[in-house]
């Protein structure tokens with residue numbers, strides 16, 4: 326089936342943003358179907374290196390041998406007792422990014438990074454302390470999924486790793502195309518998370534694919550939200566929620582909201598009532614409560630009981646509310662933690 330889809334897209338728009346243009350150049354003298362065969366072998370996850378693309382002549386494999394198969398090199402991999410795998414990848418310019426595979430009974434979800442570091446500086450987020458180095462290309466994003474696809478049947482992809490995807494839509498949307506059209510991951514299985522970049526949310530209103538959008542809200546009031554998330558100063562809650570209402574109206578898609586549960590900061594009964602009252606008018610919404618992953622930053626997670634009480638209040642107020650299972654707590658799975666540890670080690674050595 327994938328091969329049929331390839332027929333339509335090879336030699337089309339893809340090369341405008343694919344890093345694999347070097348591959349394309351190398352194949353200039355070959356019949357066009359060779360490229361389709363190669364891309365199909367790569368993106369199905371079956372071939373793990375050039376040698377494993379057995380559908381092409383060995384002379385051609387030789388010709389490709391010095392091309393890197395991935396956009397990056399894995400430099401560290403940690404496996405949690407709950408099966409979560411966190412990888413650290415080194416890009417060709419030395420930049421480090423993190424990607425996580427979260428398996429459970431039903432799904433295997435890959436959490437991808439969209440930027441090297443992040444400019445948003447959310448106070449509780451380890452990536453926020455790194456600052457932004459650069460955007461990732463579409464291939465660099467898609468290859469994170471491909472890496473895991475080679476060993477696991479990836480079912481879902483979330484853009485909840487390092488970076489702010491809505492500030493890199495020019496690469497994020499093409500990466501969604503690669504996942505969707507070339508890797509066979511359904512649009513409904515792909516979720517993009519944002520700290521609330523209004524112009525980006527507006528762009529996604531006109532995006533034809535049925536992807537999910539999640540808004541990191543984390544607070545029901547502007548004063549606290551601005552303290553936790555500086556982005557709120559430019560895109561305050563009232564404007565953000567207005568845009569969210571428009572998004573729902575235009576797309577008829579359910580919006581997800583993320584709420585990281587920080588002990589003594591945003592986890593009171595009153596705040597549960599307030600966030601529910603803010604979200605209730607939007608109707609088609611789900612609030613996900615995320616236990617805070619302990620990092621080197623001075624924040625603590627709300628207790629299990631507190632999170633359950635908070636959920637009960639939100640639901641009683643009439644808003645769907647789930648508690649997100651905390652994965653990979655023993656492997657620094659929180660956004661940006663592993664890269665930060667690695668950078669710190671490198672800094673200590675030099």
Ligand code: SAH
Pocket residue numbers: 445447449450451484485486487488489490518519520521539540541583584585615616617618619620659660
């Ligand atoms: N920039 C995007 C996507 C990356 S962060 C966004 O803000 O949505 C993905 C989610 O993880 C966000 O909701 C973010 O607030 C949350 N997060 C960051 N650090 C965390 C931590 N230590 N524990 C739990 N959630 C965290």
